Amino acid sequence: MNLLLLIGAPLLTALAVLVARNKQQVKWISLGGSFLQLGLALALLLAFRQERAANNTAQMLFEQQYKLFQSLHISFHFGVDGISVAMILLTSFVVVAGVLVSWNIEKMTKEFYFLLLLLGLGAYGFFISLDLFILFFFLEISVIPKYLLIGIWGSGKKEYSANKLALMLMGGSALILVGMLGLYFTAGNSFDIMTLSKATISPETQHILFPLLFAGFGVFTALFPLHTWVPDGHSSAPTAGSMFLAGISMKLGGYGCLRVATYLLPEGAKEYATFIIVLSAIAILYGAFATMMQKDLKYINAYSSVSHVGFSLLGIGMLTQTAFTGALMQMVSHGMMTALFFAVIGMIYDRTHTRMVAEMGGLMKQLPFISTVFFIVGLCSLGLPGLSGFVAEMTVFVGSWENADAFHRVATIAAAMSIVVTAVYILRAIGRTVMGPVTNEAHLTLKDANWNEKLAALLLVAGILAIGIAPGWLNDLLRPAAEVIMNRIAGQ
Amino acid sequence: MNELLTLMKSELVLTGIIFLLLFIRIGKGLKNETLLPLVQVLLLVNFIFGFVFNKEGRLFGDMFYTTSLIAFQKNILNLGVYLISLLCTDWLKKTPHLPEFFLLLLSALLGMFFMISSANLLIFYLSLELASIPVAALANFDLNKKRSAEGAMKMILSSAFSSGILLFGISLVYGSTGTISLPEISQRLDGSSLQVLAFVFFFAAFAFKLSIVPFHLWTADVYEGSPIATTAFLSVISKGAVAFIFMTMLFRVFQPLVDTWYMMLVILSIATMVIGNLFALRQQNIKRFLAFSSIAQVGFILVAISSNDHMGSTAVIYFVLVYIFSNLAAFGVASVVAEQTGKETINDLKGFYKTNPFLSWILALALFSLAGVPPTAGFFGKLFLLTAGGAKAAYWFITVAALNMIISLYYYLRVVRAVFMDKNETPIEQLKISAPVRLGMIICGAGIILTGLLSWIYDYIHSL
Numbered sequence: 043m044n045l046l047l048l049i050g051a052p053l054l055t056a057l058a059v060l061v062a063r064n065k066q067q068v069k070w071i072s073l074g075g076s077f078l079q080l081g082l083a084l085a086l087l088l089a090f091r092q093e094r095a096a097n098n099t100a101q102m103l104f105e106q107q108y109k110l111f112q113s114l115h116i117s118f119h120f121g122v123d124g125i126s127v128a129m130i131l132l133t134s135f136v137v138v139a140g141v142l143v144s145w146n147i148e149k150m151t152k153e154f155y156f157l158l159l160l161l162g163l164g165a166y167g168f169f170i171s172l173d174l175f176i177l178f179f180f181l182e183i184s185v186i187p188k189y190l191l192i193g194i195w196g197s198g199k200k201e202y203s204a205n206k207l208a209l210m211l212m213g214g215s216a217l218i219l220v221g222m223l224g225l226y227f228t229a230g231n232s233f234d235i236m237t238l239s240k241a242t243i244s245p246e247t248q249h250i251l252f253p254l255l256f257a258g259f260g261v262f263t264a265l266f267p268l269h270t271w272v273p274d275g276h277s278s279a280p281t282a283g284s285m286f287l288a289g290i291s292m293k294l295g296g297y298g299c300l301r302v303a304t305y306l307l308p309e310g311a312k313e314y315a316t317f318i319i320v321l322s323a324i325a326i327l328y329g330a331f332a333t334m335m336q337k338d339l340k341y342i343n344a345y346s347s348v349s350h351v352g353f354s355l356l357g358i359g360m361l362t363q364t365a366f367t368g369a370l371m372q373m374v375s376h377g378m379m380t381a382l383f384f385a386v387i388g389m390i391y392d393r394t395h396t397r398m399v400a401e402m403g404g405l406m407k408q409l410p411f412i413s414t415v416f417f418i419v420g421l422c423s424l425g426l427p428g429l430s431g432f433v434a435e436m437t438v439f440v441g442s443w444e445n446a447d448a449f450h451r452v453a454t455i456a457a458a459m460s461i462v463v464t465a466v467y468i469l470r471a472i473g474r475t476v477m478g479p480v481t482n483e484a485h486l487t488l489k490d491a492n493w494n495e496k497l498a499a500l501l502l503v504a505g506i507l508a509i510g511i512a513p514g515w516l517n518d519l520l521r522p523a524a525e526v527i528m529n530r531i532a533g534q
Numbered sequence: 535m536n537e538l539l540t541l542m543k544s545e546l547v548l549t550g551i552i553f554l555l556l557f558i559r560i561g562k563g564l565k566n567e568t569l570l571p572l573v574q575v576l577l578l579v580n581f582i583f584g585f586v587f588n589k590e591g592r593l594f595g596d597m598f599y600t601t602s603l604i605a606f607q608k609n610i611l612n613l614g615v616y617l618i619s620l621l622c623t624d625w626l627k628k629t630p631h632l633p634e635f636f637l638l639l640l641s642a643l644l645g646m647f648f649m650i651s652s653a654n655l656l657i658f659y660l661s662l663e664l665a666s667i668p669v670a671a672l673a674n675f676d677l678n679k680k681r682s683a684e685g686a687m688k689m690i691l692s693s694a695f696s697s698g699i700l701l702f703g704i705s706l707v708y709g710s711t712g713t714i715s716l717p718e719i720s721q722r723l724d725g726s727s728l729q730v731l732a733f734v735f736f737f738a739a740f741a742f743k744l745s746i747v748p749f750h751l752w753t754a755d756v757y758e759g760s761p762i763a764t765t766a767f768l769s770v771i772s773k774g775a776v777a778f779i780f781m782t783m784l785f786r787v788f789q790p791l792v793d794t795w796y797m798m799l800v801i802l803s804i805a806t807m808v809i810g811n812l813f814a815l816r817q818q819n820i821k822r823f824l825a826f827s828s829i830a831q832v833g834f835i836l837v838a839i840s841s842n843d844h845m846g847s848t849a850v851i852y853f854v855l856v857y858i859f860s861n862l863a864a865f866g867v868a869s870v871v872a873e874q875t876g877k878e879t880i881n882d883l884k885g886f887y888k889t890n891p892f893l894s895w896i897l898a899l900a901l902f903s904l905a906g907v908p909p910t911a912g913f914f915g916k917l918f919l920l921t922a923g924g925a926k927a928a929y930w931f932i933t934v935a936a937l938n939m940i941i942s943l944y945y946y947l948r949v950v951r952a953v954f955m956d957k958n959e960t961p962i963e964q965l966k967i968s969a970p971v972r973l974g975m976i977i978c979g980a981g982i983i984l985t986g987l988l989s990w991i992y993d994y995i996h997s998l
Contacts, residue, residue, distance in 0.1 A: 110989035111914075113848070113996035114921065175917075182908045189947065193955045201955055205947060212943050216936035219917070223924040223932060250929070 043089040045104050045120050045170050048130065051079050052137075052163040056156055065151045069141075072155040076138045079162065083134035090127045090519075101526055102172060102236070110176075115231050120170040123526070124519035125370055129169045129297055132377040135505050136289040137162040140282035142498035143385045146392070147195065147280070154195060157187040158282055165290045169297065174222050174233040177302070178215070181262075181294055185211050188275075188287065195280040203271075203278035210271040214261025218298070221254035225306065238306050239530065245309040252310020255303040256318070262295025265355060266325035269348050276344035281388025284340065288347050289381035293373045296354045300366065300527065304358060308531040311361065316449070318359030323453045325352035330463035339387045339397045342471055343380060346423060349460060350376045350431075356457055357438040360450065361531055365441025366524035368434060371516060375422075375430035375509055382419045382502040386412060389495050390475070393488045399474050403481035408488040413476040415499045420472045422506050424465045430509035435461070540589045541600050544608045545647050547583055551576050552640050559633040566632050570623065573636055574970060577616040584609035596715060597654040603998040607778045607851060608647050614771045614858040615643055620974030621866030622763035624873040629761075635675060638668040639767060646775035650782075655704050655714040658779075662700070665775065666693045666743075669768060673760040685759025692752040696742030703735030716787050723790040733791055736783070737798060743776040745829050746836070747805040754813075757825035762872060765821055766865040769828045774854040777832070781839050781847055792842055799840040800931055807833030807938040814945050818879045820868045823945070824861065827904065830942055831857065834916060837923035837935050846922040848996045849915075855991075856903065856915040859981035863900035866975055867893050874965050880949055885958030890965055894953050896975045903982045905946040906939055911986035918992070 055075025062068045093103050102121030109117045122130070140158060147154050160183070167180035185208055193204035226233055228251075229241035243251075261268045272292075276284045304311040329349025336342045350372070357369025389412050390405065391397050406413040422429035425436075442454040480486055491499065509516055539546065554576070558564055564572070588605040592598065619626070619636075629635060645664030652658040670693060674686030708714055710729050711722040723729055741749040757765045784795055810830030817823035838849040870893060872878050887894040903912030916939065924932045967975075985991055 112989075112993050114845075114918070114992075116989075179908050179913070182913065186902060186907055189950075190954060193951060201951055204955075205944070205951070208947060209940055209944055212940045213937075216933075216940055219920065219936050220924075220929060220933050223921055224929060226921070227924055 043086055043104055045086075045106065045122065047082055048079070048086070048166045048170060049163065051075060051082055052159050052166060055079075056159040056163065059152060059156050059159060062152065068152050068155050069145060072141045072159060073138075075159065076134070076141045076162070079166075080134040080138050083131045086122070087127055087131055090122065090124070094522075105172070116175045116233055117173055118176055119173040119234055119236075120176075121172050122170055124521075124523040125297065125301070126169045128370065128374050128516060128519050129293060130166060132293065132374050132505075133162060133165045133169065133290050135378060135501060136285055136381045139381055139385060139498040139502050140285045142494040142501075143285065143388055144280070144282040145492070145494040149195060154191070154280075157191050158286070160184075161187045161191075161286050161290070165294060168294050172235045174225065174235060174238070174302065176233075177235075177298075178218060178222060181218070181298070182215055184291060184294070185215070188279075188283070188291065191283040191286075192275060192279045195283065196278040197280070198278045199274070200278040203274040207271045207275040210261055210268070214258045214268070214295075217254045217258030217261070219258075221251045221258060221303075224251045224254070235301070235306065243307065243309075245313075248307040248310035249313050252303055252307040252314055255307065256299055256310075256314065259295045259298030259303060260355070263292045263299060263355065264295075264325070264348050264351050265299075266321045266328065266348070266352070269325065269329075272348055273341055273344040276347065276384070277338060277340040281384060281391075284384040284388075285381040288343070288384060289377040292347070292351055293377050296351065296358075296369070296373045299355065300358055300369070305527045305530060308533070311531060315359050315361050318355060319450070319453045322352045322355035322359055323456050325349065326356065326457045326460045327463075330460040330467070333467045334463065336467075337399055339390070339399060339471065339475070340384070342399075342467065343383045343387065346464065346467070347376070347380055349464070350380070350423070353435055353438050353457065356453070357441060360438075360442045360445060361528075362441045362444045363521070363524050363528040364444060365438055366527060367517065367520045368437030368439070368441045370520045370524065371430075371437055371509070371513070372434035374516065375434040375506070378502050378505040378509070379419055379422045379431060382415065382499065382506070383423065385495075385498055385502065386416045386419060389491060390416070394482070394485060399471055401482060402475040402485070404477065404479050405485065405488075406476045407480055408485060409490050411491045411496060411499075415503060416476060417472060418503055418506070420468045422510070424468045425461055428507075428510050430506045430513075433510055433513040537591060538593065540587055541591045541593050542598070543587055544584060544605065544612075545644060545651075547580050548640055548644050548647065551580060552637060552644065555633050555637050555640070559637070563633070566627050566629070569632055570619075570626055571970075573632075574616070574619050577612070577619050581609065581612040581616050584612050592653070596717075597657045598648070598651050599653045600651050601998075603851075604650055606995065606998055607650055607775075610851070610855050610858065611643060611646060611771050611775055613855075614774065614862065615639065615767070617858065617862045617866075617974050617977060618763055618766050618771070620970045620977070621862060622766070622869050623968055623970040623974075625761060625763055625869060628873075629675065631675075635672065635763070638672050642666070642668040642672070642767070643771070646772070649779050650775060652779075653716050655707070655716065655719075658716075659697075659700065659704060663697060665772070666697070669693075669764070669772065672764040672767065673756055675764060676759075676761045679759070681759035682761065683759075685756040688752050689756045692742060696739045696749075699735050699742075700739030703732050703739060706732030706735065716783075720787045720789055723788065725791055725794075730791065730794055733788055733794065736788075737795065740776060740780045740783070741802070744773060744780065744832050746802050746832060747809045747829065750806070750810070750829050753829060754822050754825045758819055758822045762821065762865055762869040765825070766862055766869075769825065769865075770858050770861050773828065773832065774858065777835050777839075777850060777854060781850055784839060785842060785847065796840055796842065796926075799836050800928070803833050803836035803840065804931070804934055805833075806830065806836065807935060811938055811941040811945070815941070818881065820878055820880060820883075820949075823880065823949075824864060824868070827942065827945070828861065830938065831904070833938070834919050834935060837932065838919040840931075841922040841925045843922070843925060844996070845925060848992070849918040849922040851995050852992050853915040853919055855995075856911040856982070856985050859978045859985065860900045860903035860910070860912055863896050863975060863978035863982065864904065866971065866978065867897040867900070870965055870967065870971060871962060875962055877962065880952050882962060883949065883952045884956040885961030886953045889961050889963060892967065892975075893965065896979055897953060898950050899979055899982050901946040901949055905943045907943070909986065910982050911984070912982070914986040914992070
């Protein structure tokens, strides 16, 4: 399969949106384009499995390389392994759902969809890049659409949040940039990940470059204490914006932490693993407890995202193959789950015009579909078996437990404790909003989900169930790729 | 004779245009409506002509030399001047002394051409003067504005001052090496303290022209007072030309003193980036804002110059090309707004997107490019500057530079926010965009996007 299609499809869709004549055309072009992307991602999954079944054991499949900026040895080099395929699949799900959920955007519709598609384009490009420069280019490409999406279509203190997000992400990028240039000059003038992974970089250099890269990508994925853009950014963004931010953008960071920082600088990873574990354990617990105090549904999900993403980082810090697999599963699972969560919150807000838990009650009576989905996603968040959250978090814990010393055990137990807290805040939020009598008279006339909202929700629920009930396929994708990274850490 | 024609091609064509304008002025004169398109076509021809018949060689007993790289540098400046003539159409049409404006502008450009090609201190000094004195007159071109006169006065005083310092430096160089030929100077430099002193004077003169902190104080006032066409010329073309010659001087002539100037560059680069950025944060007037941001941009150029290698010079030339597109686009929008409404502050731009989507997108593209955000070419330009600077493995230095990119993003976003997000009861009404302005903006917009994505442009510069 030609991976250029994955960039070409969103790019063409975005350009087609620009020349569309009216809002209807814009919406349908976007929807058609995003379904095309979903189809491509599924085709990629099948093609990838076929190749692997045919015993193609190359680390990266479908590789292509085009020379760009030859004098600087930069090339547009791309290819996929299991991790990339899983992430691309996640992206395509969220893109379709995001387009569907934004169906009723009236203000500057064309610009909105254009930016949304551009965000998706950045993510696809990022996940297939095997050249650090190109990877960085695609990472950065998404900053401006995020800024504009929040600033123009957002709510609440949107300008503040948009600024904070853009500047913090830019700060993360600055760290990545320095780390990237360090790699470039120490490993013989190359940005190519495959080349860099074979280069010998002295442990001293790794100890300098690793924190730069890890913290840089960490900003994107809400590494404690660099997570502060998350609550503001997510809560101010329009629904689709929050879905993209939490569902895709935060995963860019996690992917970068693993693929770039940990894979290319294994000595650095070993040196700082303790530090990562401590930070992510704090993030998990702090996120969970901070969520307890929130009254706004979006803030609840934003803080709980900090907590959930902490599991990914915890898995990376544990440095075992199972933990890596778990971390990656958590990224995919959390991406789907949190996108759905924000979608549902958006649907509720569109109807009730409030996101305050206290101002709602008994929504189940008028909004049975939305409430049911809300329930499912809540259960997924608190880790109910059969849904994706359980599988991912369990794998992280099992992987963490493989480290037998007291420090790792304590960190694992501390992280596991957060599940109790999660259960409390999720059940409380859902109970108050969905169950019980209708507290607000005005809510008696609400209408349930439209076709587009139903479609978006069902798609993401299907994703959650596909991971939760039959996690084998995802495991097959991720485990071999995680093994490659683990082997490098083990020094083989 | 034939050699004279080909090697001095750029200068001769430009001189031809200057004389043509002069004859038109002395003769019957033409109305602005006919003269301006004529000038624009001439400048376009001049630009296209810059691509052909490029030869390498030396003239006048090694006083003047040219290479394909120099020809390319000159042509970048040609492009910039052509774009200015398009983008500032509104203002140029109204000015009562249009031929004089272009006479002065092109004379200054001619001075820059000779400056870039000079291989001798004498011709270098003469051309530097030719490149600065007309600009002071240009700064005064809004004849009925006091601020314009004030700006011109500051400009001419600081120019004269920096020329004096430069002359002092030249005399010390001559005194210690006994020659005014640049290649010979570089052979005879041995790092004695007299030569270091001479170099410091040299450096200070360049620092004035490039507005490197702490020699930047004239910049903001001059930029604010001058008509936008002049400001654009000063901040883009003039900066670019001086950056080129500065780089050549450091890499070719003062190479033996590299240990001295490396530290100077690092310190001044940091000071320039930080102070330029901090002042830009608080500006309300768009011209002042762009003035301080251009100071910060010079700081980034210095990062690449500090690399002292071919990668650095490629990065600087590439960045100047990108910078021409980006900054001129921003000035172009500012010019349209200022000319039709008289408004010049960032707050006036609130709600601008509602009424003027085309101008808003061009402005946003330009600002993102200046801030160095992809997919604009500014991203590549900035990144290559930092990459070049990183070759010396001074990580803390490029870290400071990278952090400065965040500050600059903040203030560029401030304008974007005003344009796209802030609400305004009485936004600027829909503005008329004449055909030449639109053409200029489309060229700039295309340049901003394509210069980065078409990677062979960088490779081409590298191969020169």
